[in-house]
Each structure stands twice: as C-alpha cells, then as structure tokens.
Amino acid sequence: MNIVIKNATIVDASNEFHQKQVDIKIENGVITEIAPEINHGDFDTLFLENLHISGGWMDASVSFGEPGFEDRETIDNGLTTAAKSGFTHIAYQPNTSPVIDNQSVVSFVQSKATHHATSLHPIGAFTKNQEGNDLSEMFDMQNAGSIAFGDYKKSITNANLLKIGLQYVQDFNGTVIAFCNDATIKGKGVVHEGIVSTKLGLKGIPPLAEEVVLARNLFLLEYTGGKMHIPTISTAQSVAMIKEAKAKGLNVTCSVAVHNLVLTDEVLSNFDTRFKVNPPLRNAFHQQALINGVLDGTIDVITSDHCAIDIEHKKMEFDMAKDGTIGLESAFGALLEILPLNIVIEKLQAAKHLFLKESNGIKVGQKADLTLFDPSKKWTFTKNDILSKSKNTAFLNHPMKGVVYGIYHNNKLIIK
Known part of the structure; x- marks a missing residue:
C-alpha cells in the first residue's frame, strides 16, 4: 500500500524528527521519505486530527x-x-x-x-x-x-x-x-x-x-x-x-x-x-x-x-x-x-x-511499523468502545486520556 501520512508529530526520542510535525511517505510497506512537506502525487493521503x-x-x-x-x-x-x-x-x-x-x-x-x-x-x-x-x-x-x-x-x-x-x-x-x-x-x-x-x-x-x-x-x-x-x-x-x-x-x-x-x-x-x-x-x-x-x-x-x-x-x-x-x-x-x-x-x-530484538525507529529505508494516535483527547471508555468478543473489561466507564487511531504494519493501514 502506497500512502503519504500528513502532518504527523513523531514521538521517538532517538529520531531527528522527534516532536516535529512531518509528512511520511510509505511505498510497498517501506518508509521512503520523511520531510516537513511531501508532494503526494498519485499516492493516497491520510489526515487525522492532532496525529x-x-x-x-x-x-x-x-x-x-x-x-x-x-x-x-x-x-x-x-x-x-x-x-x-x-x-x-x-x-x-x-x-x-x-x-x-x-x-x-x-x-x-x-x-x-x-x-x-x-x-x-x-x-x-x-x-x-x-x-x-x-x-x-x-x-x-x-x-x-x-x-x-x-x-x-x-x-x-x-x-x-x-x-x-x-x-x-x-x-x-x-x-x-x-x-x-x-x-x-x-x-x-x-x-x-x-x-x-x-x-x-x-x-x-x-x-x-x-x-x-x-x-x-x-x-x-x-x-x-x-x-x-x-x-x-x-x-x-x-x-x-x-x-x-x-x-x-x-x-x-x-x-x-x-x-x-x-x-x-x-x-x-x-x-x-x-x-x-x-x-x-x-x-x-x-x-x-x-x-x-x-x-x-x-x-x-x-x-x-x-x-x-x-x-x-x-x-x-x-x-x-x-x-x-x-x-x-x-x-x-x-x-x-x-x-x-x-x-x-x-x-x-x-x-x-x-x-x-527489533528496533522501534521511524527512519527512511525501514519497514513501516507504526502506531497512530492522539495523546490529548479526553473521553470515557464505554461498552461501545469494546471491540473484543468478550466484554470482561475492568475499565468500563473509566476516564481516559488519548485515543488510538490505528496502525500501519505489514503493508496494511488499519484505522478504527
């Protein structure tokens, strides 16, 4: 899957782009470019709030x-x-x-x-x-x-x-x-x-x-x-x-x-x-x-x-x-x-x-193994948020901070 993820803040203390907002280009599951702005051309694009x-x-x-x-x-x-x-x-x-x-x-x-x-x-x-x-x-x-x-x-x-x-x-x-x-x-x-x-x-x-x-x-x-x-x-x-x-x-x-x-x-x-x-x-x-x-x-x-x-x-x-x-x-x-x-x-x-024995780096040339989230949103965990077949959660009606959007891994984008 070829995609450009737009306006993403990278959270990776070992990365030169740590806490910086960038675009990330992924081709066939591999990160090929990271830059403040990338021309997406005919690639799909992904925009998410406070990504x-x-x-x-x-x-x-x-x-x-x-x-x-x-x-x-x-x-x-x-x-x-x-x-x-x-x-x-x-x-x-x-x-x-x-x-x-x-x-x-x-x-x-x-x-x-x-x-x-x-x-x-x-x-x-x-x-x-x-x-x-x-x-x-x-x-x-x-x-x-x-x-x-x-x-x-x-x-x-x-x-x-x-x-x-x-x-x-x-x-x-x-x-x-x-x-x-x-x-x-x-x-x-x-x-x-x-x-x-x-x-x-x-x-x-x-x-x-x-x-x-x-x-x-x-x-x-x-x-x-x-x-x-x-x-x-x-x-x-x-x-x-x-x-x-x-x-x-x-x-x-x-x-x-x-x-x-x-x-x-x-x-x-x-x-x-x-x-x-x-x-x-x-x-x-x-x-x-x-x-x-x-x-x-x-x-x-x-x-x-x-x-x-x-x-x-x-x-x-x-x-x-x-x-x-x-x-x-x-x-x-x-x-x-x-x-x-x-x-x-x-x-x-x-x-x-x-x-x-794998690193967690977000670098050009590496396979894209990424988690996408918004760390600031406040919400409450309810039955509607349970995706599992079983419902035995200790966190029902518990206050939460931060939402997960999904992942990119194995050349697949999964968004909730």
Whole structure:
C-alpha cells in the first residue's frame, strides 16, 4: 500500500524528527521519505486530527482462546482488535486447547494470523500441557516461531524442573517466563489481603504469595544463568527484589499489567467480578511502588494482560468467577491518565526489543511499523468502545486520556 501520512508529530526520542510535525511517505510497506512537506502525487493521503506517530507497540501478554475457546475470542477478531488498539505485535499466551506446547500448535496459531496487520508471536508452554511435570518441546517450538516459554498464570512448583529448563534454553538463547505465585500461600484467596478484603469478607492473597516464589526464581537464575522474564508483578517488594537482581547483573526483565498500575482494590466494593484478576489489584501503597518502578526503569514492560473470558465464567459469585480482564482497547487511554506520554510509548514498545530484538525507529529505508494516535483527547471508555468478543473489561466507564487511531504494519493501514 502506497500512502503519504500528513502532518504527523513523531514521538521517538532517538529520531531527528522527534516532536516535529512531518509528512511520511510509505511505498510497498517501506518508509521512503520523511520531510516537513511531501508532494503526494498519485499516492493516497491520510489526515487525522492532532496525529502523533510512534514505532509500533507490542503487547507482551494476550489471551484470546483459539484454538479451543473460540467462544471467548477468535484470533481473527482479536488481531483486528489489537490493530485498532495500536498494537502491531502481540505475544500470544499458550492457555489454549490444545495447549501451545509443541511445534504443530505453534504453526497452527501462526497460520490463523496470516495476512493480518498485527503480527502474532506465540509463547510456548514451559511444561507439557502446562501441567508442571515435564518440559515441553521448547527447541522445536522456538524453531517454529515461539519467542519465549512459560506456563500462563502458573508457577513452576518443581524448582529443579525450572533449574533444568533455565539451563536447557541457553543452548538456543531462549527466554523463560516465570509467573510467581505460591498456590499454598494463596490458598482460597481471591483479592489482595488487606483492609478491603477484611471489610468485604473475601479471602485475601498476601503479597508474600508472589514474593516468596520470585525470590526462589531469582536465586535459581543466579545459579543457572540464562534469561528470565517475570510477568505481571504486583507488589512493592517484587519491584525491590528485581531492582536488586538487575544491580547484581542478572539477566532478568519484568512486566506489569495496566490494571495493576491504574486501579486499586478500592474498586471491589460492589463485588464486581470484572475486577477479579491474577495477580489481584493491590492497595495504593503497592500501586505507587509499581508506578515508581516504571518511572525508574526497574519495570521493563507494560502489558494489557488481555484475557478474554466468556460471560458464563464472569457473571457469577466472586469466589467462583474466573480471573482476567480484556485490556487491549483501554490500555493507552488508561495509562496516559497516570504516566507521561514518553514513558507510556517506551514501555508499550519495550517488548519488541526484549522478545523480537527489533528496533522501534521511524527512519527512511525501514519497514513501516507504526502506531497512530492522539495523546490529548479526553473521553470515557464505554461498552461501545469494546471491540473484543468478550466484554470482561475492568475499565468500563473509566476516564481516559488519548485515543488510538490505528496502525500501519505489514503493508496494511488499519484505522478504527
């Protein structure tokens, strides 16, 4: 597709045109010219109000359901939703049926994503069927296109298995994703353990459930070497431990979910299961520590942790409802309410560097991998803004700042 994007302000601190308004010419998916004004000739043109452009964003944790749970979300509609939400890449979690634990399922989900503007990158399960007993076929999956290996929302209880896995993946430069949650400490807890859980009479999940497993995993990483990514941390002590591990030189990165940054357990007063997530929404003390961790660079990535859940498993008693919220559509607008634009863009792009080893530059000669947005518009997220098949959003009726127009990627322009 040949197009000239007009009057776009580039948001890219490494770019000579950073914070400058320019035209961008794209021919057959490649940026061929950037200038204050470009004669578009017979090219199509795109004008959008207060248009800003950054390198494309990547969501490091997305769950649709297909194969096996298409009633929650399909790959086709999910990738369209991701594109209209500003994401040119997504990391696709293995909690499908069958589980993404072998080369054939990796190839299947990739085939379903063909011809979409947003690229899908499978995460292979760390253990067979995500059961925590035997290592999966990680080498074969990486050759087929998996970008990392982890059991979604499941800690590896067998420390020796995690040790062996960390040693094994070093032969092919693989990354282990190690979710941290001690099920025995969590017990029957469903929300953060604290004042709110006591008032509501709900069983609490202490921060210790996350922190004790994180401490063990960091000790294992120090022993084995290799690369480890800790997804969706939620406590102040987790931030401190990862900061210390990085200072020691360990090759560890981490992410935080948008909802854990923006919301606290105070929203649980009406027992609304839209707010039941894993890890749980914590109190303001932990929320501020997470924000500080983003600002000082301890937290590498912000993810929507988009998890589609059908209404039958959400509209029920709080104790029985499944964990998870969709978040692609609301991620950008929610983040700009609490963080500066440059930080939001940096953290939404960071997963591309970590998992794909790709730069985010907007330069002549590079393939166009762009997100288009207006960072200033104020609005409220309503049911009409939900593009996902599932409607389990924690951000319904939440105030937003900044709207996403769409993306240009894989030689396709997708505008909402």
